Every structure is written in C-alpha cells, then in structure tokens.
Amino acid sequence: MAFANLQKVLISDSLDPCCWKILQDGGLQVAEKQNLSEKELTAELQDCEGLIICSATKTTADVINMAEKLQVVGRAGTGVDNVDLEAATRKGVLVMNTSNGNSLSAAELTCGMIMCLATQIPQATASRKDGRWEQKKFMGTELSGKTLGILGLGRIGREVATLIQSFGMKGLILFPGLSLRLFIHN
Known part of the structure; x- marks a missing residue:
C-alpha cells in the first residue's frame, strides 16, 4: 500500500519529540493533541490521513x-x-506497531525485577522506611550459579536470556512458544 497522499498525521499520545521531528522532516504536517475524548479525536482526524498513538488513545470502530x-x-x-x-481491516486502514521498540527496555526491567526479588530489595526498603533495620531478615540470595528458566522465547525472552548470563547464572532452560514466564532454581 502506497501512502503518496499521506499529508497530515495526528499524534494523540505523549511521545518523544523526535517522533514529531522525524515525521515533519519526512514532509508530513503534524498535529499533536493529547487527552482527547472519542468525539474530540474523531473531529481532529477529519483532515488527517494518519494517526499515531501509544497506550492512552483508544481507536474504536466509531x-x-x-x-x-x-x-x-x-x-x-x-x-x-x-x-x-x-x-x-474493513475500512482498509493499515495498523502497525513498533514491536521491537521497547524489547530491550522490557528485558532490562525484567532483569532488574529478578534482582529485586532475589535480594529482597522492596521488602528491605519498606522495613527501613518503617524505621527498622532487619539486615539478617533480608539477606536475599545470589543469582550466580542459579538456573533461570524462561518460558517463551520471543524478542523479550531472548533478550532476558542474553542479559541474565552476565549475572553468572549457570544454565538456561528454554521453552519456546509460550508467553514470557521466568523461574529460578538452585
């Protein structure tokens, strides 16, 4: 599908300013309006050929x-x-996403959460904020030498598998074809 007549695009969610610049440098007229009701969104789209959204905008059938x-x-x-x-699909509107856009960030967050859980950082922080110092209670466990199981080897699962090796985990049990789930075994 060619977009030779694509002239104006509406950005309806908060995005990095570079998105606006890339579109404008590509010769498109760019409007940016956030927090629109469905009625306001429909009105703004009357002279737009493209819509760029993130998570907040619901692009309904209406x-x-x-x-x-x-x-x-x-x-x-x-x-x-x-x-x-x-x-x-019925109207012939192409829908695309940037599926690789946040894979590394999601994998890094996953590894950070693994470290928080293994070392009990959230629990120790909450205890300390309550004025207690319970050092022995929150010793945690080291990840080095442990086995990480990864159920699901999509983009994020593969990235987690790569990153987690830097913690010295001794082996990975990999199960492709499932949604990402993790478990740690001694």
Whole structure:
C-alpha cells in the first residue's frame, strides 16, 4: 500500500519529540493533541490521513469509521490491543506497531525485577522506611550459579536470556512458544 497522499498525521499520545521531528522532516504536517475524548479525536482526524498513538488513545470502530481520510494507525509500542482491528481491516486502514521498540527496555526491567526479588530489595526498603533495620531478615540470595528458566522465547525472552548470563547464572532452560514466564532454581 502506497501512502503518496499521506499529508497530515495526528499524534494523540505523549511521545518523544523526535517522533514529531522525524515525521515533519519526512514532509508530513503534524498535529499533536493529547487527552482527547472519542468525539474530540474523531473531529481532529477529519483532515488527517494518519494517526499515531501509544497506550492512552483508544481507536474504536466509531473513530475509524468516522475518520473519512484515515489510512494508517501507527502504535508507538508493542501490541495493538487499543485499536479495533476488525473495523480498520474493513475500512482498509493499515495498523502497525513498533514491536521491537521497547524489547530491550522490557528485558532490562525484567532483569532488574529478578534482582529485586532475589535480594529482597522492596521488602528491605519498606522495613527501613518503617524505621527498622532487619539486615539478617533480608539477606536475599545470589543469582550466580542459579538456573533461570524462561518460558517463551520471543524478542523479550531472548533478550532476558542474553542479559541474565552476565549475572553468572549457570544454565538456561528454554521453552519456546509460550508467553514470557521466568523461574529460578538452585
């Protein structure tokens, strides 16, 4: 599908300013309005061929059907659960996402959470904020030498598998084809 007549794009969620600049440098007119009601979003889309969303904007069937010029919806992030795909398909509106955009960030967050759980950082922090110093209670466990099981080897699971090796974990049990789940074994 060619977008030769794509002229104006609406950014309806908070995105990095570089997104606006990239679109403008590509010759597009860019409007940026956030926190729109469904009615306001529909009104803003009347002269737009493209819509860029993140998580906040819900692109319902009503929005898609009422936006007469709409050709493409771009989701800055993984998933398109906030876009009515059936309505978009019926109308010939292309829906895309940036599925690799946050894979590394998600994997790093996962590794950080693994470290927090293994060393009981949240519990120790809460205890300390309550004025207690319970050092022996929150000794935690070291990750080095442990085995990490990863159920699901999509983009994020593979990235976690790579990053977690730096903690000296001795082996990875990998189960492709499932949603990402983790477990640690001694």
